[in-house]
Amino acid sequence: MDANLTLLLTGAAMIGCGVYLVLERSLTRVLVGLVVLSNGVNLQFLVAGGKAGEAPIVGEAAVSEMSDPLPQALVLTAIVITLAMVAFVLAMAYRSWQLNDHDDVQDDVEDAAIRRLAESDEQSDSFDLSSDEPETFEQEGA
Template sequence: MTPNLTLVVVIGVLVAAGVYLMLERSLSRVLIGIILVGNGINLTFLVASGAAGGAPIVGMTDTDEMSDPLPQAMVLTAIVITLGMTAFLLALAYRSWQLHRHDEVQDDVEDRRIARIAAYDQAIYADMDTEDTVSDLDRDAAEARDETQSSDDDAEPVGAR
């Protein structure tokens, strides 16, 4: 059995558009991307399951003409999982909208603060194996400014001494 070319193209478009949308920062776009990928995967299961057959009930249909119920069960399970992911992402997007009036995922402020504190930290011992240069991460962390920092730029963070 050869799959229908139209279904294969639709699967490719759904999965490609879904992956593209999942790479965005907006939670609403991520949500649409997950829905598209879920539908693309469900279509893949149905196309891969083969031609439609009779009901898989012994005595009602000849065993050679029965359809395989496993792909259908897998699609039903995937629909439930996609519904759960959709509900979770909708709750995240709604909460983000309530708190910040947008649904974009920003960089973590706490990670930047810890990186900045680590940039001020001096080594306890002299490391003879490495060169005495500042890495790009240390320079970027020292230049990072976040909401937890005080208003004057020259102040050292808490715990940097």
């Protein structure tokens, strides 16, 4: 099987850029990253499907000359799923813009508490080994 190296590298670059953008804090960048990532995966599906051939209809062409319909079906399904995800993230970004005048994702309260705990542990690098009682952390609000 011959794969087009240009299409493989283009798809890989699109997937890499998409992953980078999805990891950003701005929902607009996440949205663009989702679209780029999806298009890169769709391109890889089509490259993996092999060379183009005749329509996969029994009796129209020899089986060896037919193109594989599975990658095409996967791409169509991925397009529909991407459309739904784009609509969802776009609605979240719009609502965030209405409420906060920006579309940045805020820190989770639990993550901030864990980060503060880790920073306080780093500052007090010494552990008190003379105490026999284990440390207990109580949950806030419980």
